[in-house]
Amino acid sequence: MRFKKKHSERRHIVELSIKIIMWLALLIVAGALGLILWTIISRGLPSLSWEMVSQVPKGGYYMGKGGGILNAIIGSAYLATGGTFLAMLLSVPIALYLKAYLGKSRWGEYVRLSLDVLWGIPSIVYGAFGFALMILLGMRASLLAGIIVLALVELPIMTRAMDEVIRRMPADLEHAALALGSTKFEVAMNVVTRQMLPGIITAILLAFGRGIGDAASVLFTAGYTDRITTSLMNPTASLPLAVFFQLGSPYPEVRERGYAAALILTIIVLLVSFGSRWLSARLNRYSIK
Amino acid sequence: MSEIELTQMKMEGRLSRPSTPSRARTNRAAQRTFFIITLVPVVLIIIVATALVVRAYPILNSYSFSELLFGDIWRPNDGQFGFRPFILGTLWVTTVGVLLAVPPCLLVSVYLAEYAHNRLRTIAKPILDVLAAIPPVVYGVWGLLSIVPFVDDVLAPLSERWLGSIPFLAVTQPTGFGILAGGIVLAVMIAPLIISVIFEVLSTVPNDLRHAALAVGATQWQTIRTIVLPQVLPGIVAAIVLGASRALGETIAVLMVVGNVPQIPTSVFDTAYPLPALIANNYGEMMSIPLYDAALLGAALVLLVVILIFNILSTLVLQRFLRRS
C-alpha cells in the first residue's frame, strides 16, 4: 500500500495544524460578531420600551426621568435620508459616466482612485472640514450642515459600490444598444440604469446604512437638540450621538437607555443591510445576467 | 489638460455619433455635464485639504513644526500645543489594533480563498458584511460593556502574573480602559475590510499556478506557502496598510474605551489619547480659546495627510493587482 497516507509525516501534520488554526480564526471572527450582537441585545433589551421610541426627552430625562429618543430617531432619519439623497445626485451620474464613457480609460482610473481615497478619509476629518466651512460661512450647527457632511461621507461608498456592480454589466448588451444606433447617453439612461437598478439600490442602501450610523461627522455639524427638528437650519439630534451622550452620563438609568438606543441603531442598520440583500436578490430576477 | 482632451476625444468615437441632430446635442450636453460631475471627487480631496490648511494656518504660523509635533505639553489655555502624546497615542492604538487583526484576518482570508467550499463562502460573506455595517458607536458600546471588563478582569491579571516583566505589557492601569481595549475594538472593526481585500487579492492568482504545484504532489499548504503567498505579498501588505489607515481615523469607538489621558504611553495597558478623540472631545470649547480651533483642525490635517499617504499607496498597489485579473 504505497499510496497510504502516513499521518506522521511532517507536511501532513503541518497541513492539519494550519487547517485547525484557520478554523479557530474563522471562529474568532464569527464569534466576535456573535459576541457584539449578544452584548448589545442582552444589555439593550431590558431598557427598551415603547416610551423610548415614541417620545422626546422630557424634563429631567438626562437624570433618569421619563421620555424617549424619538428626537434622535427622527433626526437620524432626516440626516441619513438627506445625505443619501444628496450623495445620490452626484454618485449616480458619476457611476454611469464611469461605465458609459470612461470604461477602463486612464481618466476613469483616476476618478476611481480619487473615490477610493475619499472613501479612506475618516468621518472625523469630514466633520472637521464641515466645521471649518461653517465658520467660513458663518453657519451654525444644523440639519442642513449635517446632511451636507454626511453626503460627503456617503458619496465615495455609494459611487464605488455602484461602479463595482455596473462594471460587471455584460458589455454585449451595451454594444447591442449602441449598434442599434443609440447614443451613449441613451445607453446610459436606458440600458445601464435598468439593468443596474438592483446594484444601484444596494449601493444606496449601503450608503444609507453607513450614514445613519456615523457619529463623528455629525458631531460638529448637526449639533444636538431635545426637540424634533422642523427646519433645515435648526440643529438636530441623531441616534449615534444619543447613544454616545447617554453613555457618558453618571446616572445608571441614563446609561441603560444608551444601551437600548444602541440596540435600536443596530436593528435599523441590520434591517437596512438585510433589506438591501433581499431587494437586490428579488430585483435581480428581472435583469439579464 | 492633455489627459482630459484625450479622454474627450475618445468619448467622441464613431460609435457615439448619432443620427439626429437633437439627440446628438443631448448626448454632447450630457457628456459635458457628466464630465464636470466626475471632477467632483478629485476636486473634493483638494478642497478638504485646502480648507483644513487655511483654518490650521494660524497655529502653523505661530509655532514651529517640531514644537507642534514633538511638544509634550498640551495646555491650550497657556498657549501650549504639543501634539506628541496624541500622535503617539494614535500610533499605539493603531499598531495594537493592526497587530491583533492581521493574523486572524490573514488566516480567515486564506481559508476562504483557498480551502473553503462555495457554501461556506456564501455564509461568510454576510457575516463580514454585518461586521462592516455595525456603526462605530455600537462597537464603542460593545467595547465598553465587554472588552474593557475583559481587559480588566482577565487580560490584566494574566499579564501581571506571566508577562509583567516585558516592558510593553506591564499593567499600569487598574480600570481596563486603555490602548489594549482600543486595539481589540479596532481589530474587530477593520477585520472585514482586511479580510475581503486579501480575499480579492488571492483570487487574482491564476489556478494554473496552484495546479502546477499540486501536480508534482505538493500539499495544499505547501502550494499556498511556496506559490500563492509570495505572488500576492505586496497586495497583502497593501490590504494591511489600508486597514491601518482605517484604524488611524476611527474616532468614536476608540474614544469610548481608550481612556483619553494625554500621556506618552509605555505599555499596552496604558491609557492614551488619539488624535481623532482629541478633535471629537474638544470641539465644544474650541472657539473660546485662542488658536485652539486652529490646533484642532491642524490635528485633523495631520490625520488627513498621514491617511492620504497610506491610502494612495495601498490603493495604487491594489489597483495594479486587481486590474491584472
Added chain:
Amino acid sequence: MNNTHIQVNNLNAYYGKQHALKDINIEIPKNQITVIMGPSGCGKTTLLKTFNRFFELTEDVKLTGEVLVDGENIYDPAVDVTEVRKVVGLLAQRPSPLPMSIYDNVVYGMRIHQMKKERAEYKKSVRHYLEIAGLWEEVQKRMHDPATSLSIGQQQRLCLARGLAVEPEIILGDEPTSALDPISSQNIESRLIELKKDYTIVIVTHTLRQAKRLADHVIYMYLGEVAEAGPAHDVFNNPKHERTKQYLEGLF
C-alpha cells in the same frame, strides 16, 4: 494482466447533476503511449483528471467506482493524494511555469518531497531532467533567469522536466501540444516517444494525426462513454463501432 498500469473499474463522474463519465471500464498498459481521443466535450480530459485526482479540484463534483494504479485504488479514503500525484505526473494544456527561476522550477517538486540531501545532488538532478526534456543545451547558461523568460515551447519542456524530477511512473498529458507551435509540438512528441521505455504515458488529444503518430493504445470516447478501446493499429485500421469509424473518417 501484470502489464496493466492503470485499471479503471465502473467509474462514474458528475459535475453537479451533469453525468460526465458513464461507467468507464478500461485498462492502460505499462510503458506504452495511450491516447484518449474523441470529439470535444466527450469527457477525455475529465477521464484523464481522475487518474491524478485533479478531478476533485473542481467544486461540486462526485465520483464513484475505482481507479487502480498498480492494483491500488487511488480513491481509497486512506490514500494520500500527494503520493498519488507524485507517481502520476501531469503535463498541462498550457505551460504553467512557476513564478521563479528555471532552476527552481525543476527543483520545486524535489524540494517539496525532500528527495535529495545536498545542493550538489539537486544540481545534478536538474541537469539530468533538463537533458531528458531536451532543454539543457538551451538553458544551461541561464539557469537563474525567470522561467517566464523562456519561449512557450521551452516552457512546456521545462514543465516536463519539473514533472519528471519527482520520479513519477506515469505521465499524463492534457493536450500538451495544443498551445505550441508545430516545431515545439514535434519536439514534445519525440520526447514522449523516447520516454515511453521508462514511463507509462497517457495523452489526451483532439487531433487525429497526433493520435496516429503517438498511439500504441487508443481509447475513443463519445458523450462520456468509452466507445472503443484497444491497440492502436486495431482501432485505426479496423474500428468496430460506427462512431469511431465516422470520427476516423473525419465526419465530425
